[in-house]
Amino acid sequence: MTQHTNAYGQPVGAPLPDWQPRSWPSYETFNGQYCRLEPLSAERHGRDLYAAYALAIDGGDWTYMFAEPFTSEAEYLAYARKIEQGKDPMHFAVIDLRSQRAVGTLALMRIDTAHGVVEVGHVAFSPLLKQTSMATEAHYLLMRYAIEQLGYRRYEWKCDSCNLPSRKAALRLGFQFEGLFRQAIVYKGRSRDTCWFSIIDGEWPPLKQAFERWLAAENFNAEGTQRMKLEALR
Template identity: 30%
Template sequence: MYAISLGDDGAELRPLEPWRAEEFLVHMDRGREFIGRYVGLPDAVTDLASSRSYLQSYAEKAAADAGRIYGIWTDGKLVGGVLFRTMDVEHGTAEAGCWLEPSAVGRGLVTRAARVIIDWAIEERGIHRVEWQVSAANEPSIAVARRLGMTKEGVLRESYRYRGKRHDMEVWSVLAPEWRAVRQAS
Protein backbone atom coordinates (compact mmCIF):
# COMPACT_ATOMS: atom_id res chain seq x y z
CA MET A 1 0.00 0.00 0.00
CA TYR A 2 1.23 3.46 -0.73
CA ALA A 3 0.15 6.99 0.08
CA ILE A 4 1.13 10.28 -1.52
CA SER A 5 1.41 13.28 0.78
CA LEU A 6 -0.75 16.23 -0.20
CA GLY A 7 1.17 18.69 1.97
CA ASP A 8 2.23 19.60 5.47
CA ASP A 9 -1.26 19.14 6.95
CA GLY A 10 -0.98 15.33 6.88
CA ALA A 11 -3.51 14.85 4.06
CA GLU A 12 -2.82 11.84 1.85
CA LEU A 13 -3.93 10.47 -1.48
CA ARG A 14 -4.30 6.69 -1.70
CA PRO A 15 -5.84 4.21 -4.13
CA LEU A 16 -9.46 3.52 -3.25
CA GLU A 17 -9.71 -0.24 -3.66
CA PRO A 18 -12.58 -2.73 -3.19
CA TRP A 19 -11.28 -3.91 0.19
CA ARG A 20 -12.07 -0.40 1.47
CA ALA A 21 -15.79 -0.74 0.63
CA GLU A 22 -16.98 -0.46 4.23
CA GLU A 23 -14.89 2.64 4.90
CA PHE A 24 -16.09 4.13 1.59
CA LEU A 25 -19.73 3.51 2.55
CA VAL A 26 -19.28 5.11 5.99
CA HIS A 27 -17.66 8.12 4.31
CA MET A 28 -20.50 8.34 1.78
CA ASP A 29 -23.07 8.17 4.58
CA ARG A 30 -21.37 11.10 6.36
CA GLY A 31 -21.46 13.25 3.23
CA ARG A 32 -24.38 11.79 1.30
CA GLU A 33 -26.60 14.89 1.17
CA PHE A 34 -23.74 17.33 0.57
CA ILE A 35 -21.97 15.23 -2.08
CA GLY A 36 -25.27 14.41 -3.78
CA ARG A 37 -26.11 18.02 -4.53
CA TYR A 38 -24.33 17.77 -7.88
CA VAL A 39 -23.08 14.22 -8.47
CA GLY A 40 -24.76 10.82 -8.51
CA LEU A 41 -22.10 9.00 -6.47
CA PRO A 42 -24.20 8.86 -3.27
CA ASP A 43 -27.10 7.41 -5.26
CA ALA A 44 -24.81 4.64 -6.58
CA VAL A 45 -23.25 3.79 -3.20
CA THR A 46 -26.10 3.01 -0.81
CA ASP A 47 -25.07 -0.19 0.97
CA LEU A 48 -22.03 -2.43 1.37
CA ALA A 49 -22.72 -4.43 -1.79
CA SER A 50 -23.07 -1.33 -3.98
CA SER A 51 -20.01 0.22 -2.36
CA ARG A 52 -17.94 -2.87 -3.12
CA SER A 53 -19.36 -3.05 -6.65
CA TYR A 54 -18.56 0.61 -7.34
CA LEU A 55 -14.96 0.24 -6.17
CA GLN A 56 -14.63 -3.06 -8.06
CA SER A 57 -15.74 -1.33 -11.26
CA TYR A 58 -12.83 1.09 -10.82
CA ALA A 59 -10.42 -1.75 -10.05
CA GLU A 60 -11.47 -3.23 -13.39
CA LYS A 61 -11.05 0.15 -15.10
CA ALA A 62 -7.56 0.45 -13.60
CA ALA A 63 -6.67 -3.05 -14.82
CA ALA A 64 -7.88 -2.07 -18.31
CA ASP A 65 -6.06 1.30 -18.09
CA ALA A 66 -9.45 2.99 -18.57
CA GLY A 67 -9.93 4.87 -15.28
CA ARG A 68 -8.72 5.26 -11.69
CA ILE A 69 -10.13 6.22 -8.30
CA TYR A 70 -8.26 7.64 -5.30
CA GLY A 71 -9.32 8.59 -1.81
CA ILE A 72 -8.26 11.64 0.16
CA TRP A 73 -7.52 10.95 3.83
CA THR A 74 -6.98 13.45 6.62
CA ASP A 75 -6.00 12.27 10.10
CA GLY A 76 -6.59 8.68 8.97
CA LYS A 77 -10.19 9.37 7.85
CA LEU A 78 -11.45 9.12 4.27
CA VAL A 79 -12.97 12.54 3.48
CA GLY A 80 -13.18 12.67 -0.32
CA GLY A 81 -11.62 11.60 -3.54
CA VAL A 82 -10.57 12.24 -7.09
CA LEU A 83 -10.86 10.00 -10.08
CA PHE A 84 -10.47 9.51 -13.76
CA ARG A 85 -14.01 8.63 -14.70
CA THR A 86 -12.69 7.75 -18.13
CA MET A 87 -9.19 7.40 -19.51
CA ASP A 88 -8.28 6.57 -23.10
CA VAL A 89 -4.50 6.26 -23.30
CA GLU A 90 -4.53 5.45 -27.00
CA HIS A 91 -6.30 8.71 -27.83
CA GLY A 92 -4.65 10.66 -24.99
CA THR A 93 -7.82 11.77 -23.23
CA ALA A 94 -9.17 11.50 -19.70
CA GLU A 95 -12.03 12.95 -17.67
CA ALA A 96 -11.23 13.84 -14.07
CA GLY A 97 -13.70 14.37 -11.27
CA CYS A 98 -13.95 14.78 -7.52
CA TRP A 99 -16.11 14.72 -4.40
CA LEU A 100 -15.63 15.86 -0.82
CA GLU A 101 -17.56 15.58 2.42
CA PRO A 102 -18.44 18.80 4.29
CA SER A 103 -15.84 18.35 7.05
CA ALA A 104 -13.01 18.71 4.52
CA VAL A 105 -14.25 21.68 2.48
CA GLY A 106 -12.13 24.81 2.09
CA ARG A 107 -8.69 23.26 2.66
CA GLY A 108 -7.58 22.89 -0.96
CA LEU A 109 -7.60 19.09 -0.74
CA VAL A 110 -9.32 18.46 -4.07
CA THR A 111 -7.09 20.91 -5.92
CA ARG A 112 -3.95 19.33 -4.48
CA ALA A 113 -5.17 15.79 -5.15
CA ALA A 114 -6.28 16.62 -8.70
CA ARG A 115 -2.86 18.12 -9.42
CA VAL A 116 -1.22 14.84 -8.43
CA ILE A 117 -3.40 12.66 -10.64
CA ILE A 118 -3.36 15.05 -13.62
CA ASP A 119 0.40 15.32 -13.41
CA TRP A 120 0.64 11.50 -13.34
CA ALA A 121 -1.74 11.13 -16.30
CA ILE A 122 0.15 13.63 -18.43
CA GLU A 123 3.72 12.81 -17.47
CA GLU A 124 3.49 9.05 -16.89
CA ARG A 125 0.63 7.91 -19.12
CA GLY A 126 0.99 10.38 -21.98
CA ILE A 127 -2.49 11.87 -21.66
CA HIS A 128 -2.76 14.99 -23.83
CA ARG A 129 -6.18 16.33 -22.75
CA VAL A 130 -7.80 16.19 -19.32
CA GLU A 131 -11.45 17.22 -19.09
CA TRP A 132 -13.41 18.36 -16.06
CA GLN A 133 -17.20 18.22 -16.53
CA VAL A 134 -19.13 20.02 -13.82
CA SER A 135 -22.65 21.17 -13.09
CA ALA A 136 -22.91 24.86 -13.93
CA ALA A 137 -24.30 25.36 -10.41
CA ASN A 138 -21.30 23.71 -8.68
CA GLU A 139 -19.18 26.80 -7.97
CA PRO A 140 -16.61 25.03 -5.73
CA SER A 141 -15.80 22.49 -8.46
CA ILE A 142 -15.62 25.24 -11.08
CA ALA A 143 -13.17 27.06 -8.80
CA VAL A 144 -11.01 23.91 -8.72
CA ALA A 145 -10.98 23.79 -12.53
CA ARG A 146 -9.82 27.42 -12.57
CA ARG A 147 -7.09 26.77 -9.97
CA LEU A 148 -5.90 23.83 -12.07
CA GLY A 149 -5.39 26.20 -15.00
CA MET A 150 -8.19 24.71 -17.07
CA THR A 151 -10.03 26.54 -19.82
CA LYS A 152 -13.80 26.67 -19.98
CA GLU A 153 -14.77 25.32 -23.37
CA GLY A 154 -18.50 25.66 -23.17
CA VAL A 155 -21.79 24.65 -21.66
CA LEU A 156 -23.74 21.52 -22.52
CA ARG A 157 -27.23 22.88 -21.97
CA GLU A 158 -29.55 20.63 -19.97
CA SER A 159 -27.39 17.63 -20.84
CA TYR A 160 -27.34 15.97 -17.42
CA ARG A 161 -30.54 14.48 -16.05
CA TYR A 162 -30.18 14.15 -12.30
CA ARG A 163 -32.83 13.51 -9.70
CA GLY A 164 -35.63 14.38 -12.10
CA LYS A 165 -34.19 17.67 -13.36
CA ARG A 166 -32.04 18.61 -16.32
CA HIS A 167 -28.83 20.44 -15.50
CA ASP A 168 -26.38 22.45 -17.59
CA MET A 169 -22.86 21.02 -17.57
CA GLU A 170 -19.72 23.06 -18.10
CA VAL A 171 -16.77 21.49 -19.90
CA TRP A 172 -13.31 22.57 -18.78
CA SER A 173 -10.00 21.14 -19.96
CA VAL A 174 -6.26 21.42 -19.83
CA LEU A 175 -3.87 20.25 -22.53
CA ALA A 176 -0.49 18.71 -21.76
CA PRO A 177 1.56 21.69 -23.08
CA GLU A 178 -0.57 24.11 -21.01
CA TRP A 179 -0.16 21.93 -17.92
CA ARG A 180 3.60 21.81 -18.32
CA ALA A 181 3.82 25.58 -18.89
CA VAL A 182 1.86 26.29 -15.69
CA ARG A 183 4.05 23.86 -13.73
CA GLN A 184 7.26 25.44 -15.04
CA ALA A 185 6.03 28.93 -14.19
CA SER A 186 5.26 28.01 -10.56
Protein backbone atom coordinates in the same frame (compact mmCIF):
# COMPACT_ATOMS: atom_id res chain seq x y z
CA MET B 1 0.04 30.31 -33.90
CA THR B 2 1.73 28.40 -36.69
CA GLN B 3 -0.56 27.70 -39.64
CA HIS B 4 -0.29 24.18 -41.06
CA THR B 5 -1.65 23.20 -44.46
CA ASN B 6 -1.94 19.95 -46.38
CA ALA B 7 -1.05 19.19 -50.01
CA TYR B 8 -4.31 20.85 -51.11
CA GLY B 9 -3.58 24.09 -49.31
CA GLN B 10 -6.22 23.37 -46.66
CA PRO B 11 -5.56 24.32 -43.04
CA VAL B 12 -4.97 21.29 -40.80
CA GLY B 13 -3.95 20.63 -37.23
CA ALA B 14 -0.36 20.46 -36.04
CA PRO B 15 1.35 17.21 -37.11
CA LEU B 16 2.04 14.51 -34.54
CA PRO B 17 4.22 12.07 -36.51
CA ASP B 18 5.47 10.22 -33.43
CA TRP B 19 2.15 9.93 -31.62
CA GLN B 20 1.42 6.60 -29.95
CA PRO B 21 -1.67 5.66 -27.89
CA ARG B 22 -1.12 6.14 -24.19
CA SER B 23 -1.20 3.44 -21.53
CA TRP B 24 -4.33 2.77 -19.53
CA PRO B 25 -4.00 4.22 -15.99
CA SER B 26 -3.23 1.72 -13.28
CA TYR B 27 -4.33 1.51 -9.68
CA GLU B 28 -1.33 2.94 -7.88
CA THR B 29 -0.67 4.78 -4.64
CA PHE B 30 0.40 8.43 -4.95
CA ASN B 31 2.16 10.07 -2.02
CA GLY B 32 2.07 13.78 -1.24
CA GLN B 33 3.02 16.06 1.63
CA TYR B 34 -0.49 16.29 3.07
CA CYS B 35 -2.39 13.37 1.61
CA ARG B 36 -2.01 10.03 -0.12
CA LEU B 37 -4.16 8.62 -2.91
CA GLU B 38 -4.95 4.92 -2.74
CA PRO B 39 -7.14 2.72 -4.95
CA LEU B 40 -10.58 2.82 -3.36
CA SER B 41 -11.32 -0.19 -1.18
CA ALA B 42 -14.66 -0.61 0.56
CA GLU B 43 -12.98 -2.79 3.19
CA ARG B 44 -10.10 -0.39 3.96
CA HIS B 45 -11.75 2.97 3.39
CA GLY B 46 -15.52 2.55 3.45
CA ARG B 47 -16.25 3.14 7.13
CA ASP B 48 -13.94 6.15 7.35
CA LEU B 49 -15.50 7.64 4.24
CA TYR B 50 -19.05 7.20 5.46
CA ALA B 51 -18.14 8.80 8.81
CA ALA B 52 -16.46 11.71 7.03
CA TYR B 53 -19.41 12.30 4.67
CA ALA B 54 -21.82 12.09 7.62
CA LEU B 55 -20.22 15.23 9.08
CA ALA B 56 -21.98 17.34 6.43
CA ILE B 57 -24.94 19.30 7.76
CA ASP B 58 -27.23 18.01 5.00
CA GLY B 59 -27.21 16.10 1.71
CA GLY B 60 -26.33 19.09 -0.42
CA ASP B 61 -22.90 17.71 -1.33
CA TRP B 62 -24.64 15.04 -3.44
CA THR B 63 -26.98 17.31 -5.39
CA TYR B 64 -24.75 17.34 -8.48
CA MET B 65 -23.46 13.78 -8.07
CA PHE B 66 -25.04 10.75 -9.71
CA ALA B 67 -25.24 9.09 -6.29
CA GLU B 68 -27.75 10.12 -3.65
CA PRO B 69 -26.91 10.88 0.02
CA PHE B 70 -26.26 7.69 1.96
CA THR B 71 -28.57 7.04 4.88
CA SER B 72 -26.51 4.32 6.54
CA GLU B 73 -22.99 2.92 6.66
CA ALA B 74 -24.21 -0.32 5.09
CA GLU B 75 -25.66 1.60 2.16
CA TYR B 76 -22.39 3.42 1.54
CA LEU B 77 -20.34 0.22 1.86
CA ALA B 78 -22.53 -1.45 -0.75
CA TYR B 79 -21.94 1.52 -3.07
CA ALA B 80 -18.17 1.45 -2.45
CA ARG B 81 -18.03 -2.28 -3.21
CA LYS B 82 -19.83 -1.62 -6.48
CA ILE B 83 -17.40 1.04 -7.69
CA GLU B 84 -14.07 -0.19 -6.31
CA GLN B 85 -11.62 -1.66 -8.82
CA GLY B 86 -13.71 -0.44 -11.74
CA LYS B 87 -12.00 -0.07 -15.12
CA ASP B 88 -13.65 3.26 -15.93
CA PRO B 89 -14.20 5.21 -13.71
CA MET B 90 -11.16 4.39 -11.56
CA HIS B 91 -11.83 5.65 -8.03
CA PHE B 92 -9.12 6.69 -5.56
CA ALA B 93 -9.48 7.43 -1.85
CA VAL B 94 -7.83 10.53 -0.40
CA ILE B 95 -6.02 9.67 2.84
CA ASP B 96 -5.25 12.38 5.41
CA LEU B 97 -1.61 11.77 6.37
CA ARG B 98 -2.18 13.12 9.89
CA SER B 99 -5.11 10.89 10.81
CA GLN B 100 -4.41 8.11 8.26
CA ARG B 101 -8.14 8.12 7.52
CA ALA B 102 -9.92 8.34 4.17
CA VAL B 103 -11.67 11.70 3.83
CA GLY B 104 -12.88 11.74 0.22
CA THR B 105 -12.62 10.24 -3.25
CA LEU B 106 -12.06 11.24 -6.86
CA ALA B 107 -11.74 9.28 -10.08
CA LEU B 108 -10.16 9.07 -13.49
CA MET B 109 -12.90 8.47 -16.06
CA ARG B 110 -13.83 8.61 -19.75
CA ILE B 111 -10.36 7.26 -20.41
CA ASP B 112 -9.40 7.53 -24.10
CA THR B 113 -5.95 6.06 -24.65
CA ALA B 114 -6.05 6.43 -28.44
CA HIS B 115 -6.25 10.21 -28.22
CA GLY B 116 -4.60 10.74 -24.83
CA VAL B 117 -7.67 12.20 -23.11
CA VAL B 118 -8.90 11.56 -19.58
CA GLU B 119 -11.34 13.26 -17.22
CA VAL B 120 -11.25 13.74 -13.47
CA GLY B 121 -14.68 13.25 -11.96
CA HIS B 122 -16.82 11.73 -9.20
CA VAL B 123 -15.15 14.22 -6.85
CA ALA B 124 -16.70 13.50 -3.45
CA PHE B 125 -14.85 15.51 -0.79
CA SER B 126 -16.08 15.39 2.80
CA PRO B 127 -16.09 18.42 5.16
CA LEU B 128 -12.72 17.13 6.45
CA LEU B 129 -11.21 17.56 2.98
CA LYS B 130 -12.91 20.56 1.41
CA GLN B 131 -10.85 23.77 1.13
CA THR B 132 -7.71 22.18 2.57
CA SER B 133 -4.19 21.75 1.25
CA MET B 134 -5.05 18.05 0.92
CA ALA B 135 -7.84 18.80 -1.54
CA THR B 136 -5.56 20.77 -3.84
CA GLU B 137 -2.79 18.21 -3.52
CA ALA B 138 -5.13 15.33 -4.34
CA HIS B 139 -5.99 16.98 -7.65
CA TYR B 140 -2.34 17.79 -8.30
CA LEU B 141 -1.23 14.20 -7.70
CA LEU B 142 -3.78 12.71 -10.09
CA MET B 143 -3.18 15.43 -12.69
CA ARG B 144 0.57 14.89 -12.56
CA TYR B 145 0.13 11.16 -12.99
CA ALA B 146 -2.09 11.50 -16.06
CA ILE B 147 -0.24 14.28 -17.87
CA GLU B 148 3.37 13.84 -16.82
CA GLN B 149 3.75 10.14 -16.13
CA LEU B 150 1.29 8.67 -18.64
CA GLY B 151 1.66 11.42 -21.23
CA TYR B 152 -2.01 12.26 -21.76
CA ARG B 153 -2.51 15.36 -23.92
CA ARG B 154 -5.79 16.52 -22.42
CA TYR B 155 -7.15 16.42 -18.86
CA GLU B 156 -10.84 17.28 -18.58
CA TRP B 157 -13.25 18.56 -15.93
CA LYS B 158 -16.99 18.61 -16.52
CA CYS B 159 -19.80 19.65 -14.24
CA ASP B 160 -23.43 20.69 -14.07
CA SER B 161 -23.65 24.32 -15.14
CA CYS B 162 -25.63 24.98 -11.94
CA ASN B 163 -22.75 23.74 -9.79
CA LEU B 164 -21.00 27.04 -9.11
CA PRO B 165 -18.51 25.66 -6.54
CA SER B 166 -17.32 23.07 -9.06
CA ARG B 167 -16.93 25.69 -11.78
CA LYS B 168 -14.92 27.93 -9.44
CA ALA B 169 -12.76 24.99 -8.35
CA ALA B 170 -11.92 24.13 -11.95
CA LEU B 171 -10.79 27.67 -12.69
CA ARG B 172 -8.78 27.88 -9.47
CA LEU B 173 -6.94 24.67 -10.36
CA GLY B 174 -5.96 26.05 -13.76
CA PHE B 175 -8.54 24.48 -16.05
CA GLN B 176 -9.66 26.55 -19.03
CA PHE B 177 -13.39 26.96 -19.64
CA GLU B 178 -14.28 25.67 -23.11
CA GLY B 179 -18.03 26.01 -23.35
CA LEU B 180 -21.49 24.82 -22.46
CA PHE B 181 -23.06 21.63 -23.79
CA ARG B 182 -26.79 22.27 -23.57
CA GLN B 183 -29.14 19.50 -22.42
CA ALA B 184 -26.21 17.10 -22.36
CA ILE B 185 -27.43 14.76 -19.61
CA VAL B 186 -30.62 13.66 -17.90
CA TYR B 187 -30.04 12.68 -14.28
CA LYS B 188 -32.07 12.56 -11.08
CA GLY B 189 -35.15 13.41 -13.10
CA ARG B 190 -33.80 16.71 -14.40
CA SER B 191 -31.95 18.15 -17.36
CA ARG B 192 -28.28 19.08 -17.11
CA ASP B 193 -26.32 21.60 -19.15
CA THR B 194 -22.67 20.60 -18.83
CA CYS B 195 -19.72 22.99 -18.52
CA TRP B 196 -16.51 21.72 -20.11
CA PHE B 197 -13.03 22.63 -18.85
CA SER B 198 -9.61 21.26 -19.73
CA ILE B 199 -5.88 21.43 -19.16
CA ILE B 200 -3.66 20.43 -22.09
CA ASP B 201 -0.14 19.10 -21.85
CA GLY B 202 1.55 22.30 -23.03
CA GLU B 203 -0.02 24.15 -20.10
CA TRP B 204 1.26 21.69 -17.52
CA PRO B 205 4.83 22.95 -16.77
CA PRO B 206 3.80 26.38 -15.40
CA LEU B 207 0.77 24.86 -13.66
CA LYS B 208 2.97 22.25 -12.00
CA GLN B 209 5.35 24.96 -10.79
CA ALA B 210 2.45 26.95 -9.34
CA PHE B 211 1.04 23.87 -7.56
CA GLU B 212 4.40 23.06 -6.01
CA ARG B 213 4.97 26.63 -4.86
CA TRP B 214 1.48 26.75 -3.36
CA LEU B 215 1.86 23.38 -1.61
CA ALA B 216 5.26 24.27 -0.13
CA ALA B 217 5.29 24.46 3.67
CA GLU B 218 6.49 28.08 3.59
CA ASN B 219 3.28 29.12 1.83
CA PHE B 220 1.31 28.44 5.03
CA ASN B 221 1.50 30.21 8.36
CA ALA B 222 1.44 28.51 11.76
CA GLU B 223 -2.37 28.26 11.62
CA GLY B 224 -2.25 26.62 8.20
CA THR B 225 -3.59 29.65 6.33
CA GLN B 226 -2.21 30.19 2.84
CA ARG B 227 0.08 33.17 2.29
CA MET B 228 -0.35 33.27 -1.51
CA LYS B 229 -3.36 32.09 -3.51
CA LEU B 230 -2.80 29.42 -6.14
CA GLU B 231 -4.10 31.72 -8.87
CA ALA B 232 -1.50 34.37 -7.93
CA LEU B 233 1.34 31.89 -8.39
CA ARG B 234 0.52 31.03 -12.00
